[in-house]
Amino acid sequence: MKACIFDGRQVRVDPAWPEPRPGPGEVAVRVLLAGVCRTDLEIVKGYMRFAGVLGHEFVGVAMEGRLAGRRVVGEINCPCGACDMCARGLPTHCRRRTVLGIAGRDGCFAERLALPEANLHAVPGGLADRAAVFAEPLAAAIQVGRQVDLRPGSKVLVLGDGRLGQLVAQVLQAWQLAPLVIGKSEAKLGVLAALGVRTAHAGAVRPAKDADIVVECTGTAGGLGAAMEFVRPRGTIVLKSTVADTAGLDLAPIVVDEVTVIGSRCGPMDAALEMLQRGQITTEPLITAEFPLDEAPAALAAAARPEAVKVLIRP
Amino acid sequence: MKACIFDGRQVRVDPAWPEPRPGPGEVAVRVLLAGVCRTDLEIVKGYMRFAGVLGHEFVGVAMEGRLAGRRVVGEINCPCGACDMCARGLPTHCRRRTVLGIAGRDGCFAERLALPEANLHAVPGGLADRAAVFAEPLAAAIQVGRQVDLRPGSKVLVLGDGRLGQLVAQVLQAWQLAPLVIGKSEAKLGVLAALGVRTAHAGAVRPAKDADIVVECTGTAGGLGAAMEFVRPRGTIVLKSTVADTAGLDLAPIVVDEVTVIGSRCGPMDAALEMLQRGQITTEPLITAEFPLDEAPAALAAAARPEAVKVLIRP
Numbered sequence: 001m002k003a004c005i006f007d008g009r010q011v012r013v014d015p016a017w018p019e020p021r022p023g024p025g026e027v028a029v030r031v032l033l034a035g036v037c038r039t040d041l042e043i044v045k046g047y048m049r050f051a052g053v054l055g056h057e058f059v060g061v062a063m064e065g066r067l068a069g070r071r072v073v074g075e076i077n078c079p080c081g082a083c084d085m086c087a088r089g090l091p092t093h094c095r096r097r098t099v100l101g102i103a104g105r106d107g108c109f110a111e112r113l114a115l116p117e118a119n120l121h122a123v124p125g126g127l128a129d130r131a132a133v134f135a136e137p138l139a140a141a142i143q144v145g146r147q148v149d150l151r152p153g154s155k156v157l158v159l160g161d162g163r164l165g166q167l168v169a170q171v172l173q174a175w176q177l178a179p180l181v182i183g184k185s186e187a188k189l190g191v192l193a194a195l196g197v198r199t200a201h202a203g204a205v206r207p208a209k210d211a212d213i214v215v216e217c218t219g220t221a222g223g224l225g226a227a228m229e230f231v232r233p234r235g236t237i238v239l240k241s242t243v244a245d246t247a248g249l250d251l252a253p254i255v256v257d258e259v260t261v262i263g264s265r266c267g268p269m270d271a272a273l274e275m276l277q278r279g280q281i282t283t284e285p286l287i288t289a290e291f292p293l294d295e296a297p298a299a300l301a302a303a304a305r306p307e308a309v310k311v312l313i314r315p
Numbered sequence: 316m317k318a319c320i321f322d323g324r325q326v327r328v329d330p331a332w333p334e335p336r337p338g339p340g341e342v343a344v345r346v347l348l349a350g351v352c353r354t355d356l357e358i359v360k361g362y363m364r365f366a367g368v369l370g371h372e373f374v375g376v377a378m379e380g381r382l383a384g385r386r387v388v389g390e391i392n393c394p395c396g397a398c399d400m401c402a403r404g405l406p407t408h409c410r411r412r413t414v415l416g417i418a419g420r421d422g423c424f425a426e427r428l429a430l431p432e433a434n435l436h437a438v439p440g441g442l443a444d445r446a447a448v449f450a451e452p453l454a455a456a457i458q459v460g461r462q463v464d465l466r467p468g469s470k471v472l473v474l475g476d477g478r479l480g481q482l483v484a485q486v487l488q489a490w491q492l493a494p495l496v497i498g499k500s501e502a503k504l505g506v507l508a509a510l511g512v513r514t515a516h517a518g519a520v521r522p523a524k525d526a527d528i529v530v531e532c533t534g535t536a537g538g539l540g541a542a543m544e545f546v547r548p549r550g551t552i553v554l555k556s557t558v559a560d561t562a563g564l565d566l567a568p569i570v571v572d573e574v575t576v577i578g579s580r581c582g583p584m585d586a587a588l589e590m591l592q593r594g595q596i597t598t599e600p601l602i603t604a605e606f607p608l609d610e611a612p613a614a615l616a617a618a619a620r621p622e623a624v625k626v627l628i629r630p
Contacts, residue, residue: 047567084525085548093548093572147573210399224566233400233408242567249564251539252362252557254578257408258462261576263569 002315003110004296006044008051011297017053020106020114022064027117029060029072033129033290034108036303036311037137038163038219040101042243044300048102054296055109055313056101059132062120063112071123073135074115075269076100092266109296111315121269124277131283133312134167135272138281141167143267144215144238150177155210157181157230160217161188161199163310164240166286168215169197174280179215182230187307191285209233209257216240224261225249233257238264286310317630318425319611321359323366326612332368335421335429337379342432344375344387348444348605349423351618351626352452353478353534355416357558359615363417369615370424370628371416374447377435378427386438388450389430390584391415407581424611426630436584439592445605446598448627449482450587453596456482458582459530459553465492470525472496472545475532476503476514478625479555481601483530484512489595494530497545502622506600524548524572531555539576540564548572553579601625 003017022028035057043050056076062068079086079094086094100115101107123132141164150156154177158169161183169192172179180198182205183189189199207229214231215238216223227237239261254261275281288308291299293315303311318332337343350372358365371391377383394401394409401409415430416422438447456479465471469492473484476498484507487494495513497520498504504514522544529546530553531538542552554576569576590596605627606614618626 090549221566234405239566239570242570246563246565248561249566250561251536251554251564254576255554255557255580256578258578258580260578261569263571263573263575265570265573 001111002293003053003106004055004293004313006051006054011044011054011300013294013296017110020112022114025116025118026114027065027067027120028063029074029113029115029120030063031058031060031108031110031113031315032071033133034058034313034315035133035137036299036313039242040300041304043102047242050102052101053106053108053110053113054101055107056099057133057136058108058113059123059129059135060108060113065117067117067120067122071129071132072120073123073132073269073273074100074121075119075266076102076136077266078105078116078119109293109313111293121273124273127273127277130287130312131276132273134281134283134286134310135269135276136266137164138167138171138275139267139269139272140164140240140265141171141267142271142275143264144168145171145175146267147262147264148213148236148238150175150213152176154212157211157214158217159214159223159227159230160219161185161192162217162219163286164219165217166192166309167281168217168240170195170281171275172215173197174275185307188309191309194285195282211235213238219243221246228253228259231257231259234259236260236262238262240264287312290314316426317608318368318421319370319608319628321366321369326359326369326615328609328611332425335427337429340431340433341429342380342382342435343378344373344389344428344430344435345378346373346375346423346425346428346630347386348448349373349628349630350448350452351614351628354557355615356619358417362557365417367416368421368423368425368428369416370422371414372448372451373423373428374438374444374450375423375428380432382432382435382437386444386447387435388438388447388584388588389415389436390434390581391417391451392581393420393431393434424608424628426608436588439588442588442592445602445627446591447588449596449598449601449625450584450591452479453482453486453587453590454582454584455479455555455580456486456582457586457590458579459483460486460490461582462577462579463528463551463553465490465528467491469527472526472529473532474529474538474542474545475534476500476507477532477534478601479534480532481507481624482596483532483555485510485596486590487530488512489590500622503624506624509600510597526550528553534558536561543568543574546572546574549574551575551577553577555579602627605629
């Protein structure tokens with residue numbers, strides 16, 4: 001089959017990549033549409049030392065099993081079911097997990113993929129592919145609310161106006177938390193402003209260490225340091241960026257201000273599909289471009305441009 | 316009066332330093348005994364850009380007010396009572412606070428000091444000065460339990476066998492949490508082992524990312540990175556070290572493992588006095604040496620030696 005792979009050195013389209021071979025409990029999925037995430041761009045820079053088919057955001061059609069013939073999205077973490085983390089009820093933190101397009105498992109920038117059947121969620125009938133493809137990153141945005149006590153009246157900041165910042169902001173807005181999004185792109189902030197979200201340009205904001213919660217979506221190694229300038233003493237920073245770089249960081253303010261920093265990764269896809277189905281999340285303005293699978297390397301290059309938000313790949 | 320000061324460049328004893336002048340609501344305290352903390356050593360390296368009388372751990376005698384003539388220990392943060400943090404009930408995070416021997420207020424390596432009367436706690440009659448002087452750092456150790464849900468059966472690690480690590484370990488032991496302390500000094504680990512605390516030498520431990528809670532007391536900028544190797548996914552790191560250095564840190568594991576990092580500083584002194592009074596904390600083996608105030612610079616030098624635990628200064 002056709003697939004976009006990273007071989008450890010370069011990204012290329014392979015017209016004859018081996019078909020996925022579903023293991024026990026797994027099913028094959030025909031990919032309809034896939035999305036490019038910053039993590040894909042980091043992998044190409046060496047993050048996770050992954051090689052194989054890239055991509056983990058998709059909507060497809062299950063080719064077998066109980067959802068055969070139905071449109072599906074999929075949770076990307078594939079747990080062993082036997083380790084201490086699985087026993088603890090934390091399958092996304094399985095010690096021996098594979099992760100679609102990120103660790104030990106070919107991803108979705110391909111004609112077909114394989115995932116455990118238990119990972120699949122049926123897409124509601126009325127939901128367009130171009131909306132359903134946001135389920136995975138939207139779930140990651142929703143995860144913030146599962147980890148932090150978001151009270152009405154809290155002063156909530158989102159740092160970053162990119163792919164994830166856009167979704168986090170819309171989720172917080174839907175939850176009526178009136179977030180302020182601080183970004184660097186007039187165009188991206190404009191997308192949010194058009195949805196009624198409060199925005200400010202990073203250059204025009206003076207950090208005052210007065211935010212109760214800062215959701216760090218900068219996609220840069222310096223994001224935590226920047227968040228520290230905005231969060232109040234005893235406040236909370238939700239760290240969302242996974243980057244290949246390391247940051248030089250003065251940790252003393254975390255101690256002195258008794259700040260809580262919470263790492264946040266994947267989230268609940270059922271909740272994501274529900275928000276999409278209810279029309280609580282606006283996705284069309286976030287789509288920068290759509291590329292055919294043959295042009296996947298160009299799609300990644302486009303996604304890496306500063307002005308890009310979500311770039312889609314259609315097999 | 317006599318005082319040990321840091322003038323921004325060097326530490327010296329000044330025989331004619333100005334007497335403290337208690338402001339409104341403040342009282343003078345005659346210092347009986349003071350302790351050297353790592354923070355003092357960091358200040359001398361430039362941390363907090365403090366200049367003035369060093370020191371914030373003490374037991375003394377109140378010279379005026381409702382506790383006049385009684386032995387006291389004192390909370391070191393002096394709040395304004397008017398800012399947003401004070402209004403929120405977080406006086407230790409007051410925006411305009413002064414901090415004894417750390418920020419904007421002369422410390423306790425002196426014959427006398429001034430503190431708000433509200434900061435003072437009477438020392439129970441039976442408690443020796445050499446035990447009461449541990450109240451401030453012990454309160455900081457107790458603070459861990461105010462910030463983290465310490466459940467029976469949790470796997471709790473203490474990284475570091477120094478001043479604070481010793482106290483944190485004893486507190487956790489008193490709370491029957493059976494901590495494991497990982498350190499680098501056979502002698503310091505021996506002090507804990509003699510108290511029944513489980514210990515291991517850092518060189519003999521293979522981190523397995525399986526601790527529920529890691530209390531980082533290394534006193535080094537690399538402490539968070541080390542703690543990351545021990546904490547389990549969705550586990551908690553309590554960060555205790557305030558150091559002048561910055562660390563190069565790979566933040567991605569915090570996100571991927573969804574770890575919570577909580578900064579932790581000062582704690583409840585009433586609870587500290589109570590644990591000391593009950594004999595739940597053993598302090599004598601922690602005292603490396605006692606110096607007269609005249610030799611305070613030598614006391615700081617002694618406290619900086621790798622084998623030192625608590626060095627005391629007696630005015």
